[in-house]
Amino acid sequence: MTITTTDPDYSPKTATTTAGRRIPDRLTPPMVRAIKSWESLLLLVAVGIFILNSFASPYFLDAWNLSDATFNFTEKAMIAFAMALLIIAGEIDLSVAAIIALASTAMGLMMQAGFDTPMIVATGLMTGLICGAFNGVLVTRLGLPSIVVTIGTMSLFRGISYIVLGDGAFRGYPESFSWFGQGYVFWVISTELAIFAILAVIYGVVLHKTNFGRAVYAVGNNATAAMFSGIRVARVKMILFLLTGLMSGLAAVCLTSRLGSTRPSIATGFELEVVTMVVLGGINILGGSGSIPGVVIAAFVMGLVTFGLGLLNVPGIVMSIVIGALLIGVIALPRLWQKFRRG
Amino acid sequence: MGNLAADASAAHPVLALDGITKTFPGVKALDSVRLHLFPGEVTALIGENGAGKSTVVKTLTGIYQPDSGQILMDGQPVQFPTAQSAADAGVTAIHQETVLFEELSVAENIYIGHAPRGAFKMIDRRKMRDDAARILTSIGAKIDPMVRLKDLGIASRHLVAIARALSIDARVVIMDEPTAALSQKEIEELYELVDHLKAQGKAILFISHKFDEIFRIADRWTVFRDGQFIGEGLMSEVDESDLVRRMVGRSVDQIYPKRAAVIGNEVLKVVGYSHATEFEDINFTLNRGEILGFYGLVGAGRSEFMQSLIGITRPTKGVTRVGGDICVIRSPADAVDAGIVYVPEDRGKQGAILDMPIFQNVTLPSLGRTSKNGFTRMAEEFALARTYTQRLDLRAASLDTPVGSLSGGNQQKVVIAKWLATKPRVIILDEPTKGIDIGSKAAVHDFMSELAAQGLSVIMVSSEIPEIMGMSDRVIVMREGRIAAELSGDALSPETLVRHAAGITAKGEAA
Numbered sequence: 001m002t003i004t005t006t007d008p009d010y011s012p013k014t015a016t017t018t019a020g021r022r023i024p025d026r027l028t029p030p031m032v033r034a035i036k037s038w039e040s041l042l043l044l045v046a047v048g049i050f051i052l053n054s055f056a057s058p059y060f061l062d063a064w065n066l067s068d069a070t071f072n073f074t075e076k077a078m079i080a081f082a083m084a085l086l087i088i089a090g091e092i093d094l095s096v097a098a099i100i101a102l103a104s105t106a107m108g109l110m111m112q113a114g115f116d117t118p119m120i121v122a123t124g125l126m127t128g129l130i131c132g133a134f135n136g137v138l139v140t141r142l143g144l145p146s147i148v149v150t151i152g153t154m155s156l157f158r159g160i161s162y163i164v165l166g167d168g169a170f171r172g173y174p175e176s177f178s179w180f181g182q183g184y185v186f187w188v189i190s191t192e193l194a195i196f197a198i199l200a201v202i203y204g205v206v207l208h209k210t211n212f213g214r215a216v217y218a219v220g221n222n223a224t225a226a227m228f229s230g231i232r233v234a235r236v237k238m239i240l241f242l243l244t245g246l247m248s249g250l251a252a253v254c255l256t257s258r259l260g261s262t263r264p265s266i267a268t269g270f271e272l273e274v275v276t277m278v279v280l281g282g283i284n285i286l287g288g289s290g291s292i293p294g295v296v297i298a299a300f301v302m303g304l305v306t307f308g309l310g311l312l313n314v315p316g317i318v319m320s321i322v323i324g325a326l327l328i329g330v331i332a333l334p335r336l337w338q339k340f341r342r343g
Numbered sequence: 344m345g346n347l348a349a350d351a352s353a354a355h356p357v358l359a360l361d362g363i364t365k366t367f368p369g370v371k372a373l374d375s376v377r378l379h380l381f382p383g384e385v386t387a388l389i390g391e392n393g394a395g396k397s398t399v400v401k402t403l404t405g406i407y408q409p410d411s412g413q414i415l416m417d418g419q420p421v422q423f424p425t426a427q428s429a430a431d432a433g434v435t436a437i438h439q440e441t442v443l444f445e446e447l448s449v450a451e452n453i454y455i456g457h458a459p460r461g462a463f464k465m466i467d468r469r470k471m472r473d474d475a476a477r478i479l480t481s482i483g484a485k486i487d488p489m490v491r492l493k494d495l496g497i498a499s500r501h502l503v504a505i506a507r508a509l510s511i512d513a514r515v516v517i518m519d520e521p522t523a524a525l526s527q528k529e530i531e532e533l534y535e536l537v538d539h540l541k542a543q544g545k546a547i548l549f550i551s552h553k554f555d556e557i558f559r560i561a562d563r564w565t566v567f568r569d570g571q572f573i574g575e576g577l578m579s580e581v582d583e584s585d586l587v588r589r590m591v592g593r594s595v596d597q598i599y600p601k602r603a604a605v606i607g608n609e610v611l612k613v614v615g616y617s618h619a620t621e622f623e624d625i626n627f628t629l630n631r632g633e634i635l636g637f638y639g640l641v642g643a644g645r646s647e648f649m650q651s652l653i654g655i656t657r658p659t660k661g662v663t664r665v666g667g668d669i670c671v672i673r674s675p676a677d678a679v680d681a682g683i684v685y686v687p688e689d690r691g692k693q694g695a696i697l698d699m700p701i702f703q704n705v706t707l708p709s710l711g712r713t714s715k716n717g718f719t720r721m722a723e724e725f726a727l728a729r730t731y732t733q734r735l736d737l738r739a740a741s742l743d744t745p746v747g748s749l750s751g752g753n754q755q756k757v758v759i760a761k762w763l764a765t766k767p768r769v770i771i772l773d774e775p776t777k778g779i780d781i782g783s784k785a786a787v788h789d790f791m792s793e794l795a796a797q798g799l800s801v802i803m804v805s806s807e808i809p810e811i812m813g814m815s816d817r818v819i820v821m822r823e824g825r826i827a828a829e830l831s832g833d834a835l836s837p838e839t840l841v842r843h844a845a846g847i848t849a850k851g852e853a854a
Contacts, residue, residue, distance in 0.1 A: 209718050228694070
C-alpha cells in the first residue's frame with residue numbers, strides 16, 4: 001500500500017528517521033523504591049514484634065536468649081534461600097524435609113560404620129545433592145510438574161529413612177560433630193547463625209548481582225521468552241534443584257548435630273515452614289519476583305514470633321496458628337489497603 | 344466537521360460517548376473524546392498506537408471507568424461498572440488476541456456465562472450444542488461445536504469469538520484488529536460476516552491499522568490522536584491521505600524506504616531442512632546485505648521452519664552453513680553464538696518478558712558483554728540498552744519501566760533492540776509489523792533497510808503483500824511446508840505471490 005500526499009504543508013519525509021530522544025535510566029530513585037518496597041513493610045513488622053516481645057517478657061532482651069532464638073529459623077532459612085531462587089524460577093521443592101531425613105539417616109550409617117566428622121558431613125551434603133539431582137532430572141528431562149514430582153519424592157526419601165531406622169534412632173555422633181549445631185564461633189554468634197549470615201550474603205549476591213540471578217528471574221517470568229532469548233532454561237532449573245538439595249543436606253548436618261541423634265521423623269513439616277518463610281519474604285509463589293533481603297527479614301520475623309510465644313509459654317499448636325495468621329495477614333494487608341484507598 | 348451535523352441528526356446513534364476522559368498516573372489516555380456508533384453501520388476507529396483506541400474499548404466493555412463524561416445508549420446515559428453490565432447492555436468485543444478457554448469445547452466457549460438452562464438450573468448441554476451449531480452455520484463456519492478450542496487454529500478461534508458475540512445478541516460489536524492473524528481468504532470471509540451483522544442492524548466499531556480494510560468495510564470514520572478526538576465523518580468523503588494526515592498530524596510517507604543494497608557474499612546456506620510434519624526440503628541461501636522475504640498463507644510452515652533453524656525444534660534432517668562453515672544449532676543459545684537471531688511473531692509470549700524492565704529485556708542475550716566475571720554491571724546495561732533503543736526511536740518514560748506497559752509498536756522495538764545488541768550476522772523478523780501502528784511500522788521498515796545497507800542479512804517473514812513487495816530483494820514463497828517459488832525482479836508481483844502461495848493458476852480462486 002502506498003500513500004502519497006500532495007499537501008504542501010507536509011514534507012514527504014518520514015518523521016522517524018531522526019535520532020531518538022534520550023530516555024532516562026529510571027524515574028524513581030533506587031532509595032525511594034527501597035523505602036516503598038515489601039521488604040520495608042516486613043522490616044517494620046519485625047521491629048514491631050521485637051518491641052512487643054521486649055515488653056511482654058522480661059527474659060526477651062538477653063543476648064543469650066536472643067541467640068538461642070535464632071535456632072528457630074537458621075536451618076530452615078538455609079533451605080529457604082535456595083527455595084527462594086527455585087520459586088522465583090517458577091518451580092518448587094516440597095521434598096526438602098524428607099531430604100533432611102534421608103541425609104541424616106545416611107550420616108548415621110556412616111557414623112555407625114566408624115567414620116569421623118569430615119566423612120559424615122560430606123555424606124550429608126552428597127545425599128542432599130543426589131536427592132536434588134533426582135528431583136531436577138525428573139522435572140527438567142521428563143518435563144514433569146515439580147510440585148507433583150517433589151510430593152512423590154517427599155514420601156520416597158522419608159520412606160527410605162523409615163525402612164532403615166524403623167522405630168529406632170542413631171545416637172552417639174562424635175564429639176567434634178556437635179560443633180555444627182551446638183558450637184559458637186564468637187561470643188553469642190552460633191555456628192548456625194554464622195552459616196546463615198554467610199549464605200544470606202552469597203545468595204543475595206548470586207540472585208541480585210550475577211547473570212545467573214538475572215536468568216532465574218527471566219525463567220520465572222516467562223520461560224518461553226527466556227528460552228527464545230538464548231537462556232538454557234533446563235540448565236538453570238537443574239542447578240536450582242541441585243542447590244536446594246545441597247542446602248537441605250547442609251540443614252541436615254546442622255539439625256542432626258544440634259539434636260545429637262537421627263530419627264526418621266526428623267524435620268517433619270519443615271517444607272511448609274520453609275515455603276512460608278519464602279512467601280512471607282515477598283517472593284511471588286507464581287514465580288518471577290522477590291528478593292533475598294525479604295527472605296532474611298521473614299526468617300527473623302518467624303523466629304521472633306516463635307521465640308516470643310515460647311517465652312509466654314504458648315503451646316506449639318497455638319504457635320503454628322499464629323504463624324499461619326501472620327502469613328495471611330501480612331500478605332492480605334497490602335491488598336486490603338489498596339481496596340480501601342480505591343473506596 | 345460541520346457538514347456532519349445534518350447527517351448525524353438523520354440517524355440516532357445506538358451508542359455514543361460524550362466528553363469521556365480517562366487519566367492514568369502521568370498519562371491522559373482519553374481527553375474528552377466523542378464517538379458515535381450507528382445501527383447497521385461500521386464505524387472505523389483510526390489512530391496510532393497510544394491514540395487511546397484500546398482505552399475506549401475497555402471503557403465501552405466496562406473494564407475501565409471513565410473519570411468524567413457520559414456513555415449514552417439510545418440517548419440515555421448509562422454506566423458500565425462491570426464487564427457483565429456492558430455485556431447485559433448488548434456491547435461485546437472481539438479482541439486482538441481474543442480471550443477464550445482452551446480446555447473447553449467450542450459450544451462452552453460460545454455460551455460461557457449465559458448457557459441455556461434446563462431442569463434444576465443445570466446447563467442444558469444438548470440445547471447449548473444445537474444452538475452453537477446453528478450460530479456457527481449461520482456465519483458459514485465449519486466447526487464442530489464439541490471440539491475443544493485448543494484443537495482449532497487462530498482463524499477458527501476468531502470465528503468462535505464472533506459466534507459468541509452473536510449468541511449474546513449484541514447490539515454493539517467491537518472488533519479490535521480482527522484480521523491481524525487471518526489469511527487473505529479468511530479476511531474475505533470476515534468481510535462477509537461483517538456485512539451479515541450490518542444487515543441485522545448491529546452497530547460495529549472496527550479497529551484496524553490496515554487502510555485497505557477500512558475502505559473496504561467501514562461506512563464512517565473517527566480519528567483519535569494522543570487521546571484526543573480529531574474528527575469523524577463518512578468514508579465516502581475522505582481518501583487515504585486525508586485520514587493518515589489526521590491520524591498522525593503529519594504526513595507519513597508510506598513508500599517503503601528500501602534502499603538499493605549492495606549485496607555481498609553468501610552468509611547463510613540452508614540445505615535440505617525437513618521436519619516430520621511441518622516442512623520439507625527447504626533449501627536457500629542468504630547473502631550479506633540482503634533482505635529475503637518469506638511469503639505464504641498462515642500455516643504454510645514459515646514460522647515453524649524459522650524456529651527450527653534457530654534450534655527450538657529439531658529438524659529430522661538438514662544442514663546449516665554460516666559463512667561457509669557447518670553450524671550445529673541445537674538451541675537458541677547456539678543460534679545466538681552462530682550470529683543468527685529471531686524476532687518472533689508472538690511478542691507477548693516469545694519475544695519480550697513483559698514484567699521485566701526494558702533494559703533487562705534488551706541485555707538478556709548480551710549479558711556476557713555487559714557483565715564482568717558473571718557479575719552484572721548496571722551502568723553497562725543501561726548504556727547498551729540506551730544505545731539500541733534510541734536508534735529505534737523507542738518511546739518510553741524510562742528504561743526501568745516494564746516492557747508490558749509499552750504500546751505494541753514500542754514493545755516490538757524493544758525486542759528488535761534486544762537482538763541487534765547481540766551484533767548478529769543474520770536477523771530473522773517474523774511478521775515484524777503485525778498489529779503495530781503506522782508510525783512504528785515506518786520506523787521498523789526504515790531501520791530494516793538501514794541494517795541491510797550496513798551489511799546485516801535479513802530474513803523477513805510477512806503475510807502482508809505490500810510489505811513483502813516493498814522491502815524484499817528476493818522472495819521465497821512457501822506453501823504447505825515446501826518452497827513453492829523463489830521470486831525476484833520482474834517475476835515478483837502481487838499476482839505471482841498470491842498464485843504461488845495459494846497453489847492456483849488463475850487469480851481469485853482460493854485453494
